Amino acid sequence: MQKLEGGGIKVEVDEHLREQLVQALLGLTETDIENVLAKSIIAGAGLTAEALPVILDEKKSVIKGTGALSYTHPEPASNLGGYHNLRRILQEAAVTFTPAARAYGVEPMKGLLLVGLPGTGKDLTKKIASSLLGKSLLDLDFGSVMGEGGGVIGSSAMTIKRALSIATTLKGILGISEFEKAVGGLESSAKTDGGETARTIAYLLNWMQEQSDLLTPRLR
Template identity: 65%
Template structure:
């Protein structure tokens, strides 16, 4: 490629790339093997009849397919930040984390954010938060399927360890966000590993935890539901910069969540009695609020193909028994765990039930 000219030909190949586009092209090829690079460039050249800005888009799409083919990593599209209701404190954490990866932070020798562990009750939008994190930080999100890692080798000793090394190597070259759902399940089984699989699980988990300790290029975003069995060294500061507990949304957060889901269905929130909906949905998770809006819209459609009204959503709310009621004892045990274990720099607890003063977030 002629680096002194935007437009050039080499061996009959039309090259139309600015210097900035060349840098984007190199970035797009990071994490691919030599053979994979040849394949994706060939497809891009055929599709765009040369190398140009359109080629980079094609290469990025092909790269997603390569990542998908790894079996344990999935590229996840970002979610606009305005699709997440509430979470004021988490948004601030994500913006703070994004700054630590900037050139200015590097020049000041600021250590990049290690990662965020989002602990909370089921249905409170933790996986949505991962996708929003990708949007706020402007970093690609790769989801790690730890179950696939452990199952890839079919019981062959050493295969799972090789799989995790390959997945983390790809994540390291892309330098985005590595998402790990149900972190507590991913790192469980270390103690029994020697008896059950010759130590394969323990070695694989140890590699992941050590990588998290040493990693400086990837923002780890892990989520967890029931974390009572986690060992303290698995979530200590050094592996995570922030540990954030998410409880049920408070009233003002439920208001925002209702607005988000009404807007998604092209309904004007000002035409609804939002105060009534918020009052009726005490102890509802974000997922349950979404379900109430969805069911209310369906009820109105069936009842004469009309637009949903407050009464339809109220009826849907009254037909839902929230998880917080059905599993109250288990949920209180998780809250107790959060009180006792989420401490230290960057630790936050989200919910008035924990702080006792009506404030959703407190620094511990």
């Protein structure tokens, strides 16, 4: 901030906006951060509250460039009708991420498996969870992960590692779609793709096991 002010750039940032800016920039590389800040400063004639939406839009573009990841807006809990038990689970999950819960030694909820026919609200549930927990929502399309690279051995593993690296830094909610498409070929992976599917899923499961502050809904 001092460097910007020293350069004659208008800076109007209070503690609340500072925290919002930090959260908005999480998950970006140093180069991406510099580029995003430069664009937001130009658009808003300085670093002010007007820079925040510009940063978020640029962040979406950066995340989208990873191929398998996309940034999704949350939905208010009132948009989910019925599903009282599911609402209760999401509300309980939100509590496990609070400082008070951690002070009592409560472990944050690791994940949620959503199974159902198309149109039953699985994607909406992810957005509701994002709203209730106050965390950013990333969507990981597992079909895109397995299809990226045109079948080149190692391409899927590289894609999943890159996507999960961003998700880890963001510390939000990672929704995994089309998971069953990858699992369906797990048993024959050694014969059909040189074990690529098995390695990719193993990496994902190990990563999920290690996470303590990130919720991962899986959709089937």
